[in-house]
């Protein structure tokens with residue numbers, strides 16, 4: 001299975017290694033009859049050192065790309081970059097203005113836009129979500145009243161997912177750390193389930209040379225079995241008429257078409273066809289059971305290997321009426337008045353867990369009270385901070401969100417100062433007014449400082465700081 005615990009930086013930047021690759025013959029042999037496979041072109045694409053770099057912008061931060069970059073044809077939010085910049089030394093990367101993401105994966109946007117009614121308040125589960133590429137993408141497409149449960153089974157990766165959600169600055173995501181089987185208790189709950197399954201990872205060979213050494217036919221079989229287990233575990237939580245989006249970054253039919261045909265044979269699922277423009281280079285495949293799937297070959301488009309298929313569930317009862325046994329404690333009137341001095345009054349409720357306050361859209365409070373009975377929720381809404389001596393000690397997440405109101409002090413840093421701040425280095429006292437304030441770069445929040453008479457306390461989280469020097 002691809003995707004061990006890596007740092008946030010490594011998880012985005014190791015994707016750009018320029019290493020020539022030795023393809024396993026067993027893989028090449030196994031692909032011969034797959035639609036769109038061209039051995040010569042496939043080998044050439046893997047020998048080329050040309051790398052595709054792409055990003056997806058965060059519409060909630062109103063970030064605009066300065067230079068005119070070429071668009072990714074299947075995503076309104078995705079752009080190819082001409083060169084690969086150092087994302088580590090770009091303050092706007094740390095401000096969550098964009099997410100570095102492989103272009104083919106952004107095809108999820110087509111599935112979501114074509115099969116989901118986005119005007120409705122939805123309950124969506126992204127089951128295998130770390131480090132957060134699909135989750136941040138889905139979050140940018142859904143309404144504020146919708147709930148996105150972003151789950152990752154591996155704890156260390158769930159924490160990285162949480163960091164990326166905080167950076168994205170969104171309010172309607174719950175990050176959970178559960179096994180897929182835990183979701184079967186939530187019968188008929190979700191409107192949409194996304195399973196971006198753990199796989200053998202051949203689609204990322206051009207970007208992740210380690211995946212080649214780990215690849216074997218045996219591992220493909222194991223991944224296929226695991227994908228089936230995951231799907232069987234998660235399907236009960238999808239409503240009748242709910243939508244399932246399945247994807248992998250494997251070229252192997254055992255993990256792709258075979259799993260799709262197994263799903264429609266075993267479960268009440270109807271395969272859905274998507275409209276794909278011919279000039280995109282995406283190959284539409286019809287499986288032996290006549291299901292429509294979408295394959296991405298790196299020599300036919302600017303992107304890596306990817307596979308996707310969509311379904312709607314044709315059966316299912318109504319969601320059992322479950323009453324939460326206990327509700328999460330809301331903030332007291334006094335605590336509310338202290339925190340509300342700093343945040344916009346836009347229909348949020350403040351909830352308290354272990355002395356820390358979280359702002360959550362009011363409409364999602366009942367869902368949180370219900371889900372906390374079944375799931376290990378490690379983050380929700382926006383962490384706003386703690387109240388100490390009748391003052392708010394703000395949380396990092398608040399600075400990265402759109403919640404702080406106009407009364408919150410902000411200090412704009414130039415590029416060098418912003419990098420120093422992100423390195424958690426000392427900053428000159430003369431730069432700041434006294435007290436708590438958000439350090440910004442190009443008006444995007446980076447984190448908090450508290451300026452005292454003779455020093456500035458830099459509250460950038462130690463575990464996120466840039467360790468390298470320019």
Ligand code: SAM
Nearest residue numbers: 003128129130131132133134153154196197198
């Ligand atoms: N969706 C993510 C994104 O776009 O950034 C990438 C997900 S990656 C392809 C697959 C994820 O499945 C990994 O984060 C991995 O830890 C997780 N995973 C591993 N074993 C799993 C299992 N048994 N059930 C569910 N998820 C699993």
